[in-house]
Amino acid sequence: MPSLSEVYRAYPVHIQHKHPDLNSLQELPESYTWTQLEEHANNHPSNCSPNESVPVIDLNDPNASKLIGHACITWGVYQVVNHGTPMTLLDDIQWVGETLFSLPSHQKHKAARSPDGVDGYGLARISSFFPKLMWSEGFTIVGSPLERFRQLWPQDYNKYCDIVMQYDETMKKLAERLMWLMMESLGITKEDLKWDQFKKTCAALQLNSYPTCPDPDRAMGLAAHTDSTLLTILYQNNISGLQVHRKGTGWVTVPPVPGGLVVNVGDLFHILSNGLYPSVLHRVLVNRIQQRLSVAYLCGPPPNVKICPHEKLVGPNQPPLYKSVTWNEYLGTKAKHFNKALSTVRVCAPLSDLFDVNETLRNSEQVG
Ligand SMILES: O=C(O)CCC(=O)C(=O)O
Numbered sequence: 177m178p179s180l181s182e183v184y185r186a187y188p189v190h191i192q193h194k195h196p197d198l199n200s201l202q203e204l205p206e207s208y209t210w211t212q213l214e215e216h217a218n219n220h221p222s223n224c225s226p227n228e229s230v231p232v233i234d235l236n237d238p239n240a241s242k243l244i245g246h247a248c249i250t251w252g253v254y255q256v257v258n259h260g261t262p263m264t265l266l267d268d269i270q271w272v273g274e275t276l277f278s279l280p281s282h283q284k285h286k287a288a289r290s291p292d293g294v295d296g297y298g299l300a301r302i303s304s305f306f307p308k309l310m311w312s313e314g315f316t317i318v319g320s321p322l323e324r325f326r327q328l329w330p331q332d333y334n335k336y337c338d339i340v341m342q343y344d345e346t347m348k349k350l351a352e353r354l355m356w357l358m359m360e361s362l363g364i365t366k367e368d369l370k371w372d373q374f375k376k377t378c379a380a381l382q383l384n385s386y387p388t389c390p391d392p393d394r395a396m397g398l399a400a401h402t403d404s405t406l407l408t409i410l411y412q413n414n415i416s417g418l419q420v421h422r423k424g425t426g427w428v429t430v431p432p433v434p435g436g437l438v439v440n441v442g443d444l445f446h447i448l449s450n451g452l453y454p455s456v457l458h459r460v461l462v463n464r465i466q467q468r469l470s471v472a473y474l475c476g477p478p479p480n481v482k483i484c485p486h487e488k489l490v491g492p493n494q495p496p497l498y499k500s501v502t503w504n505e506y507l508g509t510k511a512k513h514f515n516k517a518l519s520t521v522r523v524c525a526p527l528s529d530l531f532d533v534n535e536t537l538r539n540s541e542q543v544g
């Protein structure tokens with residue numbers, strides 16, 4: 177079975193690797209100026225509506241699975257508290273991120289991601305799909321960070337490695353717990369799922385830094401995308417910036433909750449749920465005042481396990497909406513089609529889309 181690194185290596189994305197040190201720029205260069213952001217100012221993180229907020233779920237609540245199911249159907253994202261991850265570990269991983277991104281540029285470039293590689297320092301992988309650059313830097317870890325951390329901190333890499341390994345271990349357990357709660361909320365039991373296959377989940381850790389920006393209304397921290405995962409667990413420091421897109425509402429800010437973790441439904445869980453749980457579209461805006469940091473635990477199945485709409489969610493009135501696909505195959509599709517990848521594995525349009533089409537037709541008839 178290929179490792180996640182081998183899978184990524186098979187689908188190189190071509191992005192410009194040398195970029196300026198964002199902290200040194202006094203003005204937003206043309207190459208970082210996004211022009212189609214008129215709605216940006218109205219949607220700035222400070223303008224979030226309290227009535228439309230991403231559900232925060234206490235994992236100690238006996239109804240957690242039900243609440244998660246409701247959040248997944250209506251939002252495709254939720255925040256969790258009382259998830260069992262020690263606050264000290266969250267502080268430690270934040271400290272690793274802060275220390276890493278504050279290294280001098282030349283030092284970070286020693287651990288630069290290679291063009292056909294996945295791990296290391298560099299621009300967001302999705303950069304190749306956009307004409308403009310994003311106001312962020314990232315560091316991806318797959319498996320052990322040892323080699324990369326040795327390049328960054330030749331003397332004392334061990335203490336950083338220990339924290340990352342511990343964080344990875346903790347997130348792995350949490351991801352399994354959350355995945356199970358999400359399955360349960362769909363009426364899928366461990367027996368139904370051949371759970372053993374999912375015991376060996378594969379994951380990557382993505383550290384992101386969004387430096388302060390001289391012109392935040394015209395810049396983009398991370399452009400709108402969905403994650404190619406089953407689910408993603410995101411830790412954000414106490415600075416807003418993450419927004420999720422909700423049908424009928426538009427962009428909604430996900431405010432940081434002390435000690436909370438954000439959980440996104442990814443493309444593969446969307447497929448498995450036969451389209452019931454939307455894979456949430458999200459993006460990151462930047463600000464003028466404080467650096468934002470995030471750590472994403474991107475969790476998928478073993479690369480060669482087939483993922484398809486679960487048979488319990490398929491029936492005469494609910495045809496399967498997606499073909500079966502492995503994570504390996506799906507990452508290839510995503511590398512080629514990016515945000516259109518899900519529609520390339522779609523068999524037929526979901527009923528909700530048909531309703532939308534009917535609505536559009538009705539409206540156009542009225543107009544005509
Ligand atoms: O920084 C964030 O809040 C989001 C990061 C993200 O979406 C990702 O790494 O895929």
Ligand SMILES: [Fe+2]
Nearest residue numbers: 401402403458
């Ligand atoms: Fe993401």
